[in-house]
Amino acid sequence: MIDLKRVRTFGLIAGGTLSFVAAIGMVESFNERTLINPGITMGLLLILGIAAVFGYIVAAGKPNPLVETARDSRSGGIAGGLTGAIAGVVTSLFVLFVDTFDVSEFFPNMREPLVEAMTFELGVPVGLLVLTAVVTATAAAGGAFHGMSDSFRAGMSRALGWVVAFALFELVVSEILDFADPLVDLIYAPRGGLQPWAAVIIGALAWWLSTRYKGRGEAFTERVKDSEAGSRLRRSVILFGVAAVIILPMIVGGVVNELLITSGLFILMGLGLNIVVGLAGLLDLGYVAFFAVGAYGTAILTSPSSPAFAPGLSWWIALPIVMVLAAIAGLFVGTPVIRMRGDYLAIVTLGFGEIVRILLLSDWLTPIFGGAQGITRIPGIPVPGAGTISGTDPQLFIYFTFMFVLLAAYISYRAQNSRIGRSWAAMREDEDVAEAIGISTVQAKLLAFVTGAVIASFAGALFSAKVGTVFTNSFDVLVSIIILVVVIVGGMGSIRGVVVGALVLIGILGGPKSPGLLAEFSEFKLLIYGALLVYMMLKRPEGLLPSVRRSRELHGEDLTQDAWLDKGGDFTGDSAEEEATT
């Protein structure tokens, strides 16, 4: 059964989405990157991806947890194809419009290059037919995919995923495989992009692996998670992770290390903010202020050209002083807002963040902080026997970043599973009751603010030593917002979530000032962040890798008694009968 209304709605939405990404110039700029040589560019992938996803969504039908949706690849394919046809026609009409009327005065991207990109440089009548056909076919494939057997779906998605990953992360892959230079030259085309045969081999390999080791991954995770049997296994997994982290920077080159450092700084800040927002439930929108305290503190204490006061300390001596300064700043911000809740707290902290930036810029404090000139000539981190290490040696600097990320993750982990973490959790759930059962919420809040501030100051201190200069524009509101996005997308209260969130958002898409691994995204990253936030709020408010508590909170109904009994909880005493009576 094909739900025609759904086909129509989603066809129009898909057409609108395609026209939108074309109109903002995304397709054109994504076309700069070749994924599979020749011809398959990231722009094409974007078009195909949108078509396939909408085909799939239409075929999947409206999710109904009570009824198992019938899966049938033929009707799925037809529904997807119809959706794609509508989308293709809508998009073609849009391209035709751009081709006919000149609106580039208002929409600078709506010009000839857009038409060329969308018609695969085939010109208007032919190209539009090709576009419609391609979109229809892809959406049909997406729809049919929904009806395929599970093993086909698993194999296909692994294969596509691996090929796309190899193509997108060409830089990383070729740096890791640097020792096998001829191999790299073999699988990648000279001007970028996978060779077609390499793509086929990678896809086939991924497919084969997915069938060969089906279910083994899950079984392994289960075993690692198992508290008793898994403890040795867990240790080896951690050891392996640490080893990988130590070796990776040596293999990959400067660019990737640079990206890892930037992501690392955001992981640090994300972990700090996660304590404040995720664990203690205090929405702090001015978190960048503590990063600024760390960065400026380090700059003043270590730089010989700090304007007012230049003790020229070593980074290692400056660090504890900066931590204390950040802690004081945490108290300073925390104390006045202690009685505020929710939205009020968010607004006031937002204001605090801006006040810090504006004060740093002000004439009054320019003699100390250098105003718009900032503070320059900040030395790196001195290491006995290796000179000073700064951002010019990303391959070495990254180890400091790792060290502090590890420290912050450790602090978060310990705090979370302790008396303090429980008091934060209680406060987040119900502040009045937390107070009524003997938790001083004033203390708990201040502790969260101070811990978060100190962790941000690590990031600030590293940032100063890495970049060598600090300017106020590194500390605007956008940074606070982006850290918050990292925490929300990754999963509030979840350490893994923050790490993955920062790597994806900052490492791949790009941070507030710097482009990520896929530089084409940096122009659109705010749009993507926004879209991601909306999507997350609607579909997955607990984040990509949620903490246990959060997912309980947001999907409470999923966790029923039966689920717990299935886990083998020992059913003691008369509780069974009690369930019957209540």
Next chain:
Amino acid sequence: MALLQINQLTKAFGGVQALGGVDFHIDEGTIVSVIGPNGAGKTSFFNVISGLFPPDSGEILFDGDNLAHHQPNEITRRGIARTFQNVRLFPNLTVLENVMVGQHCRTKEGMWGTILQTKAQREEEKRIEENAKEVLSFFGSRLAGYRYDQPAFVLSYANRRRLEIARAMATEPRLLLLDEPTAGMNPRETVELTELIGELRDERGLTVVVIEHDMKVVEHVSDRVVVLDHGVKIAEGDYESVSTNDDVIEAYLGRPAEAG
């Protein structure tokens, strides 16, 4: 001397005089029931004692110290714990965590101990967990075993009430304030809980003030009964004398003379 001695306690919400000069006392190791019609000010009485709202005037002498205008956490630390009429657990914390949180004010390890994993901190964590389990064992197997790791929101209504009592007990109070502990329970559960309230006094040596609508429970557990109406105490004494008191009967049945 009474463990809790309250003199002339008043509290108004806007125009409503929730408490109009209440005198109250309870001796250590006894159970006093507070009864009264809906809106009599019983819950407000607890809210003021536990510091959720500051009193307008009056004294709250606990063990000789005036606790009026103290922070709720301070009052709990001094030894007064409470439950809420509309059960207020931490729904997403597990059963065990809900009780462990109650130990907060009896433990002290801070950030440094936590980060450094000192011996004292690890021992304290262990002690918190043991104490929490001990408190939960008060309810037999109802909140034990596999229930430890269940989030509180999956519990049945009666178990939520029990868990809330357990959380209050975990704060190691001397005085326990229970706000309608049997509301919503079936007769069997009510009987069981009534027994337990008696045990709180007899075996755990606690002093208990209980707000209760179920007269059978009141009759069974109370050493003394206090009746509130319109924020004032209209009667007190043993169950016999109070239940036959004309003012009390009138308060429950309505007062046609004053209604206009």
